[in-house]
Structures are given as C-alpha cells and as structure tokens.
Amino acid sequence: xxxxxxxxxxxxxxxxxxxxxxxxxxxxxxxxxxxxxxxxxxxxxxxxxxxxxxxxxxxxxxxxxxxxxxxxxxxxxxxxxxxxxxxxxxxxxxxxxxxxxxxxxxxxxxxxxxxxxxxxxxxxxxxxxxxxxxxxxxxxxxxxxxxxxxxxxxxxxxxxxxxxxxxxxxxxxxxxxxxxxxxxxxxxxxxxxxxxxxxxxxxxxxxxxxxxxxxxxxxxxxxxxxxxxxxxxxxxxxxxxxxxxxxxxxxxx
Numbered sequence: 001x002x003x004x005x006x007x008x009x010x011x012x013x014x015x016x017x018x019x020x021x022x023x024x025x026x027x028x029x030x031x032x033x034x035x036x037x038x039x040x041x042x043x044x045x046x047x048x049x050x051x052x053x054x055x056x057x058x059x060x061x062x063x064x065x066x067x068x069x070x071x072x073x074x075x076x077x078x079x080x081x082x083x084x085x086x087x088x089x090x091x092x093x094x095x096x097x098x099x100x101x102x103x104x105x106x107x108x109x110x111x112x113x114x115x116x117x118x119x120x121x122x123x124x125x126x127x128x129x130x131x132x133x134x135x136x137x138x139x140x141x142x143x144x145x146x147x148x149x150x151x152x153x154x155x156x157x158x159x160x161x162x163x164x165x166x167x168x169x170x171x172x173x174x175x176x177x178x179x180x181x182x183x184x185x186x187x188x189x190x191x192x193x194x195x196x197x198x199x200x201x202x203x204x205x206x207x208x209x210x211x212x213x214x215x216x217x218x219x220x221x222x223x224x225x226x227x228x229x230x231x232x233x234x235x236x237x238x239x240x241x242x243x244x245x246x247x248x249x250x251x252x253x
Contacts, residue, residue, distance in 0.1 A: 018053035018148065019078035020044050021096055023089040030087045039132060044082055044109070047144035053080060053152075058095060075099050080152045082144070085120075086111040086130070096120070100164045105155040107147050123164065 022041065026034035041057070048055035058078065061070030075081065075098050083096045083106055099106050100120075108123055110116075111130040126147060128140040154162045 016053045016080070016152070017074075017078040018048035018051070018055045019058040019074050019081040020048075020055055020084075021058055021075070021081055021092055021099070022084040023087060023092055024057070024059075027087070032087050036132075040084060040086075043128075043132075043137060043141060044084065044144070047141045048082065048148060050141065050145035051148040053148065055082075071095065072098065076102050076104070079105075080148055081106045082109060082148065083107070084109050084111075085117065085125070086114045088114065088117065093117075103159075103163050105151050105162065106164075107144065107151050109144065 020041065022044065023032065023037050024034070024041070026032055026037065045055040056074070056078075058071050058074040058081070059067060060074070061067050075095055081099050081104065083092065083099070085092060085096065085108060096106070096108070106123075107126065108120065109126045109128060111128055113130045116125065124147075126140065126144055129136045151162075
C-alpha cells in the first residue's frame with residue numbers, strides 16, 4: 001500500500017502544468033461576455049488535457065495567498081502557457097509580457113475578430129472562430145494540442161533555439177529568486193505593520209471627528225453658538241475640582 005501511494009504521489013509531482021492566460025470577465029464595450037470566456041476556457045482546457053498537461057488559470061491560487069504573487073509564480077514556473085490575446089485585454093498582455101521576459105515556452109491563440117499585435121507578430125498565432133462553430137472548434141482543439149506538445153518538446157530539447165528574446169540580441173532572461181525568512185521575524189514585521197495601520201486608522205478617526213465637529217459648529221447661527229459656549233462654561237463650573245491632597249480630610253457639606 002505504501003509503495004502504491006508513493007508512486008501516486010510521484011505521478012502527481014510529475015504532472016506537467018499548462019497555465020492559461022486569458023480574460024475571465026465580460027465587457028459590454030468589447031462585445032465579449034463572461035459566458036463566452038467560460039466556453040473558451042473549456043476549449044483551452046480540452047486541448048491542454050489532450051496534449052497531456054494539467055490546465056489551470058495562472059490566477060488560480062490558494063485562498064490565503066496573495067493573488068499577484070501566485071500569478072507571477074505560475075507564469076514563471078508552469079511548464080507551458082497558452083495565452084489567448086483575443087480582445088487584447090490589458091491584464092492578459094501584461095502577463096504574456098512577463099512570460100516572454102522569462103523566456104519560457106508559450107503558445108498564443110486568438111479569435112478571428114482580433115488583429116495581430118506588432119510586438120508579438122513574429123510569434124505564430126493559432127486562430128479560432130469567434131462564433132465557436134462546432135466543427136471548426138474541434139479542428140482548433142486538435143491543432144492546439146499538437147502545438148502545445150511540440151512547443152514544450154522543442155523548448156526542452158533546445159531552449160536557446162526557441163527563445164523569444166534571441167530575436168533582440170544578447171538578452172538575459174529574468175529569473176525569480178527565493179529567500180528563507182525566519183518565522184519570528186516575519187510575525188514581528190506583520191505585527192508591527194498591523195500596529196502602524198491601527199494607529200493610522202485611529203488618527204484618521206480623530207481627524208474625521210474634528211472635521212465633523214467643526215462643520216457642525218460652522219452651521220450654527222449666532223444664537224446657537226452662544227448657547228453652545230454657555231453649556232461648555234456651565235459644564236466646567238459644575239465639574240468639581242480633583243482633590244490632589246490625599247492627606248486632607250473630607251469636608252462634609
């Protein structure tokens with residue numbers, strides 16, 4: 001039993017990841033709905049699975065993780081990335097730029113309504129019909145699955161030959177570095193940051209209170225102001241002074 005569990009764990013660790021960079025929310029200005037992107041996601045996932053990869057959005061992360069950190073790590077570490085540049089979504093183009101800067105293998109797809117972008121025009125794009133016509137989409141899935149496998153295989157055999165950055169001369173691809181942090185130092189830093197934020201919130205609350213108080217006073221007329229100051233003076237007079245002499249006896253009235 002232990003050997004079979006170990007082999008299953010090894011298989012899970014060896015699973016190749018295919019990151020998906022694509023829009024996920026609809027936009028009425030572009031004519032792309034959220035339902036359209038869900039269909040595209042399913043299509044790309046089918047192609048990745050057919051190619052032998054486990055697909056996931058590069059934005060997928062643990063609920064407790066910082067999403068921006070997860071995106072950068074997934075963009076860097078995923079074995080292959082499929083990027084849909086349809087509609088030229090700014091977030092998609094930014095994440096694609098990071099992948100290319102890391103000089104990692106990527107397959108670009110686009111729909112029939114989207115024009116080529118000048119900066120990435122030299123990279124082959126696989127097109128699909130925006131209408132998502134069944135027979136054409138089936139052909140697209142088969143073509144994309146072959147492209148995913150061949151792109152990853154070519155990169156594994158000769159990374160330099162299939163480098164995007166080589167088109168621009170001698171360019172060193174960016175790499176992510178990691179650093180071990182002591183848990184006590186990390187918690188102390190977090191507590192200090194939380195304390196600073198709490199102090200800032202208290203200071204803002206005091207400022208808001210003063211502004212509200214000043215605003216209410218500015219809205220008073222002359223008669224109301226006189227009554228306000230009269231109440232303040234009466235309160236001060238009615239407040240008994242504090243007895244600072246602890247040795248003196250209490251005087252009865």
